[in-house]
Amino acid sequence: MRIVMDRSLKVLPQGSATEPLTPGEAALMLAALGNPIRMNAFRHLIDADISGLKVGSLQGLLKIPASTLNHHLAALKDSGLVRQQRIGREVHNHPSLDALRRLERFLEDLGSRKPSR
Numbered sequence: 001m002r003i004v005m006d007r008s009l010k011v012l013p014q015g016s017a018t019e020p021l022t023p024g025e026a027a028l029m030l031a032a033l034g035n036p037i038r039m040n041a042f043r044h045l046i047d048a049d050i051s052g053l054k055v056g057s058l059q060g061l062l063k064i065p066a067s068t069l070n071h072h073l074a075a076l077k078d079s080g081l082v083r084q085q086r087i088g089r090e091v092h093n094h095p096s097l098d099a100l101r102r103l104e105r106f107l108e109d110l111g112s113r114k115p116s117r
Contacts, residue, residue: 021106025080029103032079037064038072042081045095052085052094 021029033039044061045053053061059069073093076082080099085092 019102020109021102026103026106028079029081029099032075032081035072035075037062037068038076041069041072042076042095045082045093046097052092054090054092056090058093 033042040062041058044058055066055069055073058073059066062069064072073082073084077084081096081103083094083096085094
């Protein structure tokens, strides 16, 4: 599997929910979750019901400026961990549980490798 990048040289998530992540995809997801604000945002999205959270609702929970939230949501979206859906004038954010499962499998596979001497 090859790594695909967009014009800003960001790695774009590839593959289906059943395909293993590439190291580049996993690194992008881990980097996105490595920021405390993004981790909190992602946790709120997981805790939300099936309708997801509107940007304004998420902003209220995190108590951060809209521009800051947009920056963090873009990183989560670029990593494949968050999907956005426009409904009228509102943007609903949903966690990608498939992407999270793929990351979990990647880390489990990594942890199950025998150390080399």
